[in-house]
Amino acid sequence: MSVTIRLPDGNEKKYDHPVEVIQVAEDISPGLARAAMAAELDGKLCDTSTAIAEGVHELRILTNKDDESLEVLRHTTAHVLAQAVTELFGPEVQYTIGPALTDDFQYGFYYDFSLPQSIGIEDLAKIEKKMKEIISAKLPIERIVLPVDQAKEQFEKLGQDYKVEMINDLVTNEAVETLSLYKQADFVDMCRGPHLGNTGKIKAFKLLSTAGAYWRGDEKNQMLTRIYGTAFFDRKELNAHIERIAEAKKRDHRIIGKQLGLFHFSDAVGPGLPLWKPKGAVIRRELEDWLRGELIKRGYDSVYTPHIGKLELYETSGHYPYYEHGLFPTIQLEDGSGYLLKPM
Structure with a gap:
């Protein structure tokens, strides 16, 4: 067989045997292999353990300097969270979905659970401790591709009803025939990936809050427990992010508005319905007048319609x-x- 790898700098690597992404990285330099988080193979993100097929391919090794790697890091951290919650709270835990978030100011990932007991913010320290144990173990993260029937059977044995429901929907809506699973120790999750090569590559994370969330966002479905967190490549970045969150909370308009006497909320009126006080009314009127003036400058005419x-x-x-x-x-x-x- 013949495998040709074209690298971003124009160089090529040629192999006459099967090769994985991480082996290519190792051939470029051992340092790059250690720093590798994931890869882009022919324009698609993949794991560093991905086997490269025969033929000519474009390959870019992703490190913590690449934007795509942050999503991979956070997605893997969400899986570690699910593993920790499952180990702490037992086999009755149902883990549903846990995406990475890269555009959210505060959060970097979350995972939704159906739990045998209620948990709150006070439980996050215990969950973080378990996550750190999993990270310290440097567990290899293995991608497994199975026929749909086998994947479904595996989650049925695990008692993961939500995963079974998701598999059924994928078969119905997308006619999928195979599914990719990711395994670290005894924990298995269904996921497209990619993920880090092992849990030890997670260097800095923090669980931030808990909340309720309906399964699939439908209030007719069961209320789940959502755990939010974030992750970065080093502790300095994480600490800076936590400080930004704290500063933003100090500038929350709901807090500042009350402190400055701009508006008032009353349970008798309803949540989210402000009563504007005199100072707030002045600010609101000034903003409305400014906006109206800008619209007139730009040639807009006003009309009024009934409520x-x-x-x-x-x-x-x-x-x-x-x-x-x-x-x-x-x-x-x-x-x-x-x-x-x-x-x-």
């Missing part, structure tokens, strides 16, 4: 079927006609 409209108006526009359950109830008049409050 309510006939139900048929929203049916004609096509909005009603999509917003029906998120709107205030229809106002029914004696003549049988229905009106809705303007949603925007």
